[in-house]
Amino acid sequence: MYLTSLPDHSSPDFDEDLHFGRFKTHNVVFNTLSSYSFCDDHVGCLSFKTILKGEEWYGVNKRRLAIRPGQFLVLNDEQHYSCKIDTHDKVRGLSVFFQKDFAARVFDDTLKSETELLDNPFYSNNKQPEFFQTLNDTSPELQLQLGKLISQLEHNGYDDGTEEQLVFLLRYLISTLKSDTKKIAGVQAIKPSSKIEIYRRLCIAKDFLHSTFTEKPDLKLLGSMACLSVPQLIRQFKSVFKVTPHQYLIRIKLKQAADLLKNTDQPIHEITWGSGFENESAFCRAFKSAYGMQPLTFRKMHR
Numbered sequence: 001m002y003l004t005s006l007p008d009h010s011s012p013d014f015d016e017d018l019h020f021g022r023f024k025t026h027n028v029v030f031n032t033l034s035s036y037s038f039c040d041d042h043v044g045c046l047s048f049k050t051i052l053k054g055e056e057w058y059g060v061n062k063r064r065l066a067i068r069p070g071q072f073l074v075l076n077d078e079q080h081y082s083c084k085i086d087t088h089d090k091v092r093g094l095s096v097f098f099q100k101d102f103a104a105r106v107f108d109d110t111l112k113s114e115t116e117l118l119d120n121p122f123y124s125n126n127k128q129p130e131f132f133q134t135l136n137d138t139s140p141e142l143q144l145q146l147g148k149l150i151s152q153l154e155h156n157g158y159d160d161g162t163e164e165q166l167v168f169l170l171r172y173l174i175s176t177l178k179s180d181t182k183k184i185a186g187v188q189a190i191k192p193s194s195k196i197e198i199y200r201r202l203c204i205a206k207d208f209l210h211s212t213f214t215e216k217p218d219l220k221l222l223g224s225m226a227c228l229s230v231p232q233l234i235r236q237f238k239s240v241f242k243v244t245p246h247q248y249l250i251r252i253k254l255k256q257a258a259d260l261l262k263n264t265d266q267p268i269h270e271i272t273w274g275s276g277f278e279n280e281s282a283f284c285r286a287f288k289s290a291y292g293m294q295p296l297t298f299r300k301m302h303r
Contacts, residue, residue, distance in 0.1 A: 029153060
């Protein structure tokens, strides 16, 4: 099923049972351009969320995270969550809801054919894998496939070609789970259960940095969000992500700045503010250190 508009959950004509009943019998793809939209806490099926333009906020496990271009989020089957677009500007979003039996068949085939995943602690036969509710980077490969999916839907609607793309997407999600499993191995703990729990907490810290990078989050607040002491946070974060939380935050800011330089005509002082830097001098120094050139030179090279 292919939909190009989000339902108005506040409308008196909204039929909640009919709307959510679709996800039990169909794969459903939303390719929408929306503003000021919300959906209160509800239980969803396995789904893939990404934003192509703008940002959308999700409430998951008592925390809020923002999805922006270049990122995606996976929500597990029967996961409670809320979502909100709180801006007048149009937000382009792509959401894929996987029908349970369809996803189970793809996972069963994929995991049985990859023997190295049979010992994965997040998968057992006849049960869907459990994904981490964390922001993931959109790889060039995934970006290409999402472009094909959108083109397929816009030209032909939902057909067999769409289902082929959804099979690819589900298999790609397994690769993200494999990546998470490798990162868990980097956690400095003895018990497997402790490694998994600490990794979950580190993902909370990582996502908080992504979602609030313009608000100058400090280490004390970050540790509090992740329920880790500051020394624990720094040590474990570097062990798993290979950089400290501060270095990771700078990377986020610089990537935001690079995207703005490539895709907008905003002046440098606006990009400085929009990337979370305190002043232009600090921004230009950090940018040149990372990219080997001044911001305006970088902009000219990418135009």
